[in-house]
Amino acid sequence: MPVLPEGQRAAELQPPVRAIDWVPVAGAPRLTLSSCELLREIQILDEYGDRRIIHIPAERPLTVFVDKRELVTLMTLGACPELLVLGYLHNQRLIARVQEVESVTVDWDVGAAAVRTHQGVQDLAAKTARRVVTTGCGQGTVFGDMMAQLDTVALPDARTARIRQSTLHRMLETMRQQDSIHRKAGSVHGCALFCGGDMLMFVEDVGRHNAIDTIAGWMALHGVAGGDKAFYTTGRLTSEMVMKSAQLGVPIIVSRNGVTAMGHELASRLGMTLFGRAANKHFLCYSGLERFDSEPEPQRTPVRVVAG
Amino acid sequence: MPVLPEGQRAAELQPPVRAIDWVPVAGAPRLTLSSCELLREIQILDEYGDRRIIHIPAERPLTVFVDKRELVTLMTLGACPELLVLGYLHNQRLIARVQEVESVTVDWDVGAAAVRTHQGVQDLAAKTARRVVTTGCGQGTVFGDMMAQLDTVALPDARTARIRQSTLHRMLETMRQQDSIHRKAGSVHGCALFCGGDMLMFVEDVGRHNAIDTIAGWMALHGVAGGDKAFYTTGRLTSEMVMKSAQLGVPIIVSRNGVTAMGHELASRLGMTLFGRAANKHFLCYSGLERFDSEPEPQRTPVRVVAG
Numbered sequence: 001m002p003v004l005p006e007g008q009r010a011a012e013l014q015p016p017v018r019a020i021d022w023v024p025v026a027g028a029p030r031l032t033l034s035s036c037e038l039l040r041e042i043q044i045l046d047e048y049g050d051r052r053i054i055h056i057p058a059e060r061p062l063t064v065f066v067d068k069r070e071l072v073t074l075m076t077l078g079a080c081p082e083l084l085v086l087g088y089l090h091n092q093r094l095i096a097r098v099q100e101v102e103s104v105t106v107d108w109d110v111g112a113a114a115v116r117t118h119q120g121v122q123d124l125a126a127k128t129a130r131r132v133v134t135t136g137c138g139q140g141t142v143f144g145d146m147m148a149q150l151d152t153v154a155l156p157d158a159r160t161a162r163i164r165q166s167t168l169h170r171m172l173e174t175m176r177q178q179d180s181i182h183r184k185a186g187s188v189h190g191c192a193l194f195c196g197g198d199m200l201m202f203v204e205d206v207g208r209h210n211a212i213d214t215i216a217g218w219m220a221l222h223g224v225a226g227g228d229k230a231f232y233t234t235g236r237l238t239s240e241m242v243m244k245s246a247q248l249g250v251p252i253i254v255s256r257n258g259v260t261a262m263g264h265e266l267a268s269r270l271g272m273t274l275f276g277r278a279a280n281k282h283f284l285c286y287s288g289l290e291r292f293d294s295e296p297e298p299q300r301t302p303v304r305v306v307a308g
Numbered sequence: 309m310p311v312l313p314e315g316q317r318a319a320e321l322q323p324p325v326r327a328i329d330w331v332p333v334a335g336a337p338r339l340t341l342s343s344c345e346l347l348r349e350i351q352i353l354d355e356y357g358d359r360r361i362i363h364i365p366a367e368r369p370l371t372v373f374v375d376k377r378e379l380v381t382l383m384t385l386g387a388c389p390e391l392l393v394l395g396y397l398h399n400q401r402l403i404a405r406v407q408e409v410e411s412v413t414v415d416w417d418v419g420a421a422a423v424r425t426h427q428g429v430q431d432l433a434a435k436t437a438r439r440v441v442t443t444g445c446g447q448g449t450v451f452g453d454m455m456a457q458l459d460t461v462a463l464p465d466a467r468t469a470r471i472r473q474s475t476l477h478r479m480l481e482t483m484r485q486q487d488s489i490h491r492k493a494g495s496v497h498g499c500a501l502f503c504g505g506d507m508l509m510f511v512e513d514v515g516r517h518n519a520i521d522t523i524a525g526w527m528a529l530h531g532v533a534g535g536d537k538a539f540y541t542t543g544r545l546t547s548e549m550v551m552k553s554a555q556l557g558v559p560i561i562v563s564r565n566g567v568t569a570m571g572h573e574l575a576s577r578l579g580m581t582l583f584g585r586a587a588n589k590h591f592l593c594y595s596g597l598e599r600f601d602s603e604p605e606p607q608r609t610p611v612r613v614v615a616g
Contacts, residue, residue, distance in 0.1 A: 040569045040572075042572060042594060044592040044593060044594055045592070045593040045597055045600070045602060046590075046591070046592055046593075047473070047589055047590055047591050047604070047605045048604050048605050049602050049604030049605075054592070056566065056567055056568065056569055056572060056594075057568055057569060058569045059546070059547065059568040059569040059570040059571070060569070060570070061570075075546075075547060075548075075570060165355070185566075186565075186566040187544050187565070187566035187567060187568050206546070206568050236495050238367070238383075238514070239367065239383060240383075257494075257495070258364065258493075258494040258495035259364055259495060260364065260365055260367040260495050260514050261348045261364055261365060261366045261367040261368070262367040262368070262369075262383060263367070264348075264350060264364060281355055282354075282355055283354070283355050284352040284353070284354055284362070285352060285353040285354075286350060286352055286364075289353055292353070294353065294357050296355070296356050296357030297355045297356050297357075
């Protein structure tokens, strides 16, 4: 299993993870890339009484050990578990900088991710004591510590971090053309990081919380700032999705799906721009109009309502 | 706020919860029914530059206190928090019988659910020590204890617990006609409990884990057995959904959505019957064919693929 060198091309990562060239930050942890099957064939019976073979996404437990201490078990597709673990630790505020981590090693034979830190995690027990069960398609536990830190979120103002309708269209067209596990097998969520309409990274997982955590891990590993970026997610714009995006400093989120009240409240409070029901040239801008340069479509067509 | 008497009609519960007449089991806890807004109006800007008012589902934190000790914070629509809390405690195996609970009182002014037990919860700390972050649209934490108890699951055999294709059609037609928050606002998941094609209960929440927990609370409160029942869910058939259904003794699950590998594995191992992509007269039977009486459709029409 190759060790991630500087400048490795994302193409060497197994699908569905896609990313631009890497240049890890100085002192970045060693990530030994693991590999596993992402699709499984099963036989089904349909309404016509026909038996057919279809593909479904893999889903496997990954138990995370930090300095040999069990932290959590994540259910994941397994496309990029090292970045997922790194992003999980980062989003849960268990680490402040990736440099605190010496290495992340995943062993699928035992479904374990071994995280080695240089100096241990401060107050690990305390930081993981409280839990909030969130709405979002999956992540679920958001330690109380994270909620507390929301007020420290600082996003770039609306003059510097904006998005044009034409740029939004480019994002949606890119997603429309993106090959994906979802197309082959459904039942996964995708998340992508964009900069000015260009996709920097795309990842799918059985839980969209994993997808954004994986992108968070990629951003942290390479010191990628969020201020001039936008997220695309196939999942709903829940409080959790908004909080994670805010933590990463990304002020704009685009979703194929809808919004929940907490997601809307948080985004409004934090000055984030949310687009939902976004597909083809359709979208609804829920919040943060001040960051949006509207370039209205000339002719009316009915808005396609995607199941929330 | 009325106290739930024997025989209260579910019609008195606020939508979107629907259920048949209640007869709580002897020694059932007192549930004081709370009430809150389930929809919120927000103004959006669409692709044509038009500002419109739309509805989005409410989402609020509910912090559960068991005998004054904080247990967890659930993000919920708030349609039926008392049953949600009861079902959560039950599904997390924090209580074995509802009779252990004296009362559940929700105060939305402070977003708290006060659970009073008769004799306290055994080993509360130990039972909530480990966590598994699951795939499913939301629940997230499934305490390790629950995983351990999977092997104790006993479902009725395939001779006694079966489903005919025509019964499946009745379920899908009932769901198609069901009025819902989803229709008005999207972004919620629905879950329904069926017996022989008749809907016993339907509930929606921002996380489908909450929806099934609420039904679990309703079943526990009324001593409703799961062996002759079937679940309908709008969410994916993940390991979590399958585990919860198994815990409740319900051997058949129907989903508008797809299946993940762990969900499929668990269902196959437990002898449960899973139907996915189920809408109108279409479906895929993923597992547990031995419980299914196929009545093939005469003429072929393309299977509608619902986003997973």
